[in-house]
Amino acid sequence: MPGRAIEPGRERQPLQGIQDVADELGVTTRAIRFYEDKGLLDPQRVGTMRVYSRREVARLQLILRGKRLGFSLREIKEFLDLYTVDSLHLAQTRQLLTRVGARIDALELQRKALDQTLDELQDIVRQCEERIAATG
Numbered sequence: 001m002p003g004r005a006i007e008p009g010r011e012r013q014p015l016q017g018i019q020d021v022a023d024e025l026g027v028t029t030r031a032i033r034f035y036e037d038k039g040l041l042d043p044q045r046v047g048t049m050r051v052y053s054r055r056e057v058a059r060l061q062l063i064l065r066g067k068r069l070g071f072s073l074r075e076i077k078e079f080l081d082l083y084t085v086d087s088l089h090l091a092q093t094r095q096l097l098t099r100v101g102a103r104i105d106a107l108e109l110q111r112k113a114l115d116q117t118l119d120e121l122q123d124i125v126r127q128c129e130e131r132i133a134a135t136g
Contacts, residue, residue, distance in 0.1 A: 015044065015051040025060060035063055038073055040080060070103055 022029045035041045036050075040063055043050040052060075059080060066076040079099075082092035 015046075015053060016057065018043075018050045018052065021052045021057055021060065024057070025064060027060075027064065032060065035060065038077070040073065040077055069100075070107075071099065075099060 016024070018029045018032055022032055032041065036043065041056055041059055043052050043056050045051065062080065063076055066079065071079075079092055079096060082095060083089060
């Protein structure tokens, strides 16, 4: 997806190059280009150079947070798309609430499964240690 040319009135916003954004957010330039290719970012262009406004950097921060919280790129794109069409952000907030609730439920199930697995492994350790102590 080709980036937008700098729009009139936006040239006063501080713009950053891709390497500066990558360094600031602790990601690779390749990751940023990947999100651009997926339609999640639309940097402006100065000639052939990508430049990122505060808005694009904020979008990237939301993308990274969404990934860290376990949301898919499709879900993240839906959140970002809602943000741009709903000036009050109510639709985005409602959808976020629903998705976050579902994510919490899924993580709670994973935690229960993990706790059960840890209990079983600790029981095996205890049995092994008892067997070794009984024969030693």
